[in-house]
């Protein structure tokens with residue numbers, strides 16, 4: 001893919017094309033953004049453009065020998081370094097040294113999950129970065145720049161990927177052949193602006209069951225009339241699901257959508273077209289806002305600490321139910 005084939009990130013595209021066209025691409029480029037934000041697609045597009053023998057306005061031609069030898073493993077001028085196990089190790093950079101020291105051809109080394117570099121690996125890479133060759137380019141990918149060794153970060157030109165708009169995500173899904181998916185707009189909304197997350201959901205056979213569970217729960221909670229005891233079985237089922245975080249993410253999106261609608265936005269609530277809970281007119285708006293915060297906090301706990309999932313789900317539902325309960 002060339003830059004033009006990638007959706008969104010207009011500022012990034014024009015910055016990369018401009019620096020390529022002027023021959024000013026730095027010898028180390030860092031792309032940061034959460035998992036699924038498209039770092040690897042942009043990194044690979046930059047690698048392809050750097051190695052293309054016939055670039056046109058900073059875009060890879062896609063037809064020269066180099067362009068045709070991507071995917072990357074077929075191109076001798078391209079080296080992909082990925083963490084072995086949980087980290088990038090010094091041995092990997094030692095093994096790559098012959099590639100770094102080649103002469104007579106332009107080369108690109110793309111380093112995935114660069115923040116997983118061990119200190120010795122970072123020192124080893126730094127030796128190469130400190131004596132840049134005109135023909136060797138590094139492209140580093142990381143979720144966050146602050147997790148990178150500052151000595152490495154300071155030598156990179158840093159580009160941050162932005163969250164994509166729902167319309168752009170839908171375009172990515174259509175481009176990947178999900179054009180007939182009935183739930184494209186739902187997937188785009190729950191993706192958090194991350195195309196990788198959207199593609200994963202679109203290809204996931206369990207997506208419908210997840211959406212249906214989250215929708216039912218959102219309708220009941222937002223309706224505000226169901227007593228707490230009726231949520232006990234739901235909490236039990238929910239906490240046993242492997243995809244608990246994904247269900248909670250959808251639940252948060254549904255409640256946020258309801259909030260937007262309750263504030264009188266002209267935006268149609270499309271997640272569940274027939275959804276109009278009886279208690280909607282009396283929904284406590286600050287309660288809805290709090291519900292989204294409560295879910296996000298539960299998601300953070302799920303991701304960072306070893307929690308008792310059953311208790312976490314139960315307490316999350318209790319907190320939300322209390323805030324959204326309406327008097328009969």
Ligand SMILES: [Zn+2]
Pocket residue numbers: 051052053054055060061062063064065066067068
């Ligand atoms: Zn080319």
